[in-house]
Amino acid sequence: MIQIPRGTQDILPQDSYKWQIIEERLKNIAANYNYHELRTPVFEATELFVRGVGGSTDIVNKEMYTFEDKGGRSLTLRPEGTAPVVRSYIENKMQHDVNQPVKVFYKEPMFRYERKQKGRYRQFVQFGIEAIGVEDPMIDVEVLSMLMHIYQSFGLKNLKLYINSIGDHESRREYNDALVRHFKPRIDEFCSDCQSRIDTNPMRILDCKKDRDHELIKTAPVIHDFLNDESKAYFRTVKEKLTDIGLDYEVDYNLVRGLDYYTHTAFELMSDAEGFGAITTLCGGGRYNGLLELLDGPHETGIGFALSIERLLMALDAEGIELEQPEGIKLYICTMDDNSFDKAGTLLHQLRTEGISADMDYKRRKLKAQMKDADRKRAEHVIVLGEDEINSGEVELKNMQDGESSTINIDELKNYLED
Structure with a gap:
């Protein structure tokens, strides 16, 4: 793999x-x-x-x-x-x-x-x-x-x-010269990287992770004295x-x-x-x-x-600080049969292109499983779309936060969800 x-x-x-x-x-x-x-x-x-x-x-x-x-x-x-x-x-x-x-x-x-x-x-x-x-x-x-x-x-x-x-640059140059004088006599006690840095950038020796406990690191000149x-x-x-x-x-x-x-x-x-x-x-x-x-x-x-x-x-x-998760989708559409599944696809397209976040179950699971899926997606509202809803043009819009439902015309869903 x-x-x-x-x-x-x-x-x-x-x-x-x-x-x-x-x-x-x-x-x-x-x-x-x-x-x-x-x-x-x-x-x-x-x-x-x-x-x-x-x-x-x-x-x-x-x-x-x-x-x-x-x-x-x-x-x-x-x-x-x-x-x-x-x-x-x-x-x-x-x-x-x-x-x-x-x-x-x-x-x-x-x-x-x-x-x-x-x-x-x-x-x-x-x-x-x-x-x-x-x-x-x-x-x-x-x-x-x-x-x-x-x-x-x-x-x-x-x-x-x-x-x-x-x-x-003038201060740094004098400081580098001082570091060379400090480290050069015993540079063979340092790692190979530091041995090459002594001639190129001696300040890098002070950053060395391998030799940071060496006594010469602790007693090295400080830049403040050369400003x-x-x-x-x-x-x-x-x-x-x-x-x-x-x-x-x-x-x-x-x-x-x-x-x-x-x-x-x-x-x-x-x-x-x-x-x-x-x-x-x-x-x-x-x-x-x-x-x-x-x-x-x-x-x-x-x-x-x-x-x-x-x-x-x-x-x-x-520090135990958690970033707040973003809001879930505005609407989840549950479907009851093949006809309502197709209708939901058309409705989703209309809502999404008008700026409403929405989703549905594409695995055609039972209603109970669809409701669980809506909860996982943290949907604000859910509608159940079946033969009766398609024929009447109205759906029950359920608020997933307080459990309250309202009867809404399907064509008015966008306006309601925008409020």
Whole structure:
């Protein structure tokens, strides 16, 4: 039997409503902040992610689904959303848009070949936002405010927002030099990945899961000590404005976000709900100054975040929050014989095309079984259609909530059900 590929999942009809609720909520919140949807291709040129995400990252080195097309071009299934958004911004010359910053959101499947863990899949759905074209602490605060608004709108309580500053390129360069001096003499004690990162992106060593308990990790220099005056002032303003709007946060000087394009503000949102799991990160993001130029674009800056809908669902489960199921169908038609079965098909067509949700039993079961089926489908009303009803043109419309019935002309069903 052919089975689903490892690391993927079927979202069954009894669960898909949760995704629809979440996706609709995300879209509405994005609209409140004046972010508009941008859709990019499922696959892009491999070079986009090598240059944009960074050749030293696990995403590029280990996790990308890369293939060669019939024209010999190297293409990669999208593993993250920021690089494609930036590519689109550059290609479509959005820097000339009169509305700045350009504020977009995306909600798309991503693909990473990684070990399956609870809440992590090789195909997963990521919602993200990007604000490109303005470098100002207030935009950083807007992004963080929107992030918290999303999670709190679902009633989640066990949330902790951690922020830090990675500084500008000058600060980051000095910090990387300090990390090399710190780790280089004993780098042979670290995993092979860290041994290669020491020369490419030493900040990634701090993110290593294998060596996170090594004493040198715990005693490593912190980025805060290497921030220049401009970077310190920027971060100080971000913190002040977060306090002004009443948004709680904690500064974590060890939070560095290892992707090559991050500068200044970096952040992660964690869940400390009991039973959530060992990996507590819900969402992460930060500012990227220089990414557009790295991809041959204009001198513009951006900031954004990305969240996994799968992990949002996990957080809801951990806190016992249930999403309300959508309403059932408006009408269920029970049939008594072949003639009423055919008549019901015609009536269903008329009602559905006029915007009324309706259904019937296509297996021609007994009336009792049909009533049970109507209950499973959470029908608001039920009618029984037989020879007498067809001849008289009237039916008994039963309200499944209170059990009351009304005699209704068949031609008036639409008007009654719309009220």
